[in-house]
Amino acid sequence: MNLKNKLMLVTGGSSGIGLDIARLAKSRGANVIICARNPEKLEKAAQEFNLHYYVCDVSEEEQVVKMFGSIKQDYGDLDILINNAGFGYFAPLDEIEPSKFLDVYKTNVLGAALCGREAAKLFKEKKSGNIVNIASTAALKGFASGSPYVATKFALRGMSECWRAELRKFNVRVILMNPSEVQTDFVINSGRSKREFNPTKLIGEDIAHAVISALEMNERGFIPELTVFATNPVD
Numbered sequence: 479m480n481l482k483n484k485l486m487l488v489t490g491g492s493s494g495i496g497l498d499i500a501r502l503a504k505s506r507g508a509n510v511i512i513c514a515r516n517p518e519k520l521e522k523a524a525q526e527f528n529l530h531y532y533v534c535d536v537s538e539e540e541q542v543v544k545m546f547g548s549i550k551q552d553y554g555d556l557d558i559l560i561n562n563a564g565f566g567y568f569a570p571l572d573e574i575e576p577s578k579f580l581d582v583y584k585t586n587v588l589g590a591a592l593c594g595r596e597a598a599k600l601f602k603e604k605k606s607g608n609i610v611n612i613a614s615t616a617a618l619k620g621f622a623s624g625s626p627y628v629a630t631k632f633a634l635r636g637m638s639e640c641w642r643a644e645l646r647k648f649n650v651r652v653i654l655m656n657p658s659e660v661q662t663d664f665v666i667n668s669g670r671s672k673r674e675f676n677p678t679k680l681i682g683e684d685i686a687h688a689v690i691s692a693l694e695m696n697e698r699g700f701i702p703e704l705t706v707f708a709t710n711p712v713d
Contacts, residue, residue, distance in 0.1 A: 479608070479697050481690070482507030485556050487549065489513050489536050489593055490563030491529070492520040494662035495612060498682035499560055501527050502690050509553070513545060514563070536563045536589030546596035555604070558693065559597040561590040561634075562612040567626045579626045586630035587637070594641060598650070606697070607650040610689055611638050615658045615705060642702060651700035653692050657685045658707045678712045 486503050490496040491512025500510045504527060514520045515535040524531035534545045549556055564586040567578045594609055601607025616624060617631035635654055642652040660680045661673075685706060692701045 479693055479695070480507075481694060483509065484558060485509045485511070485549075485553055486558040486560065487511045487513065487556060487593075487597075488560040488562055489534075489589070491531075491560075492516060492523045495657070495660060495682040495685050496560065496562040497523055497527070498686035499562065499689050500529055502683070502686040503558075504529065506690060506694075508558075511549065511553075536593055537584040539592055542589075542592040542596060546593075546600070550600065556597060556600050556607070558608040558610070559593060560610045560612065560689070561593055563589050563593075564612070564630070568623045569626065570623050571625055574626060582626050583630055583633075586627075587633045590634055591637060594637070598641070598645060601645065601650045602648045605648050607645075607648075608653070608693060609641065609645075609650065610653045610655060610693070611635075612685075612689075613638075613654055613656050615656050615707070617654070617656055618705065638703075649697070651697070653689075653701055654703040655685065655689055655692075656703065656705040658705075659711070660685060676711070676713075678710060679708050680706065 481503055486508050488496045488500045491500050492514035500512050504510045511530040512524060513532045513534040517533050520531050520533060532545045534541045536542055565582060567582040590611060597609060611634050613634045614631045616628045617635040620628045638652055638654040645652060660682055661675060662682055688704055688706050692704060
């Protein structure tokens with residue numbers, strides 16, 4: 479698919495992997511909308527990289543429905559949804575706090591489902607479209623203290639398989655992206671301490687490149703799932 483003049487929505491697009499995807503898509507000629515729930519951070523990113531934007535908390539149905547309504551009214555179409563919004567919560571099983579568990583599930587799973595639902599309505603109508611769900615290698619294998627976060631990524635992987643089964647007959651490509659550890663502000667936002675930059679580990683631009691490469695494949699085919707590891711990470 480040639481990305482020139484295609485309309486892309488990137489959730490969680492004000493920083494990290496989402497912003498890197500938006501920037502690279504923009505350089506390929508796409509018209510890019512980013513959304514996030516922090517107005518100041520969102521506006522700064524949009525202005526710096528000449529992107530369109532909507533303030534939206536994807537975990538809130540009313541806000542998602544309003545945003546997609548605005549997209550249809552303002553742009554008339556949508557070609558690509560990048561379901562990237564998410565954060566982490568990590569705790570041992572015997573220390574899990576239900577409120578925090580539900581918060582991460584609401585954004586990472588329900589938020590993706592709500593955006594996927596609204597995009598699917600548009601894509602089914604025009605019989606084409608693309609959904610990229612940004613999961614994690616945590617969608618493939620669990621780890622100690624990972625129950626809340628890993629559960630959301632396994633759920634996203636399962637939903638991707640269901641959407642693929644439903645939408646392929648409408649020429650909608652559903653792609654799951656599983657990055658291993660990526661050096662972004664994710665670790666800080668999840669309550670973990672920031673580490674020094676490690677040149678042997680992945681950065682957001684690596685994941686953006688993989689996503690754009692998958693989207694640029696001729697539309698008669700698609701890559702259902704990609705997993706990206708650092709070649710030889712050294713701690």
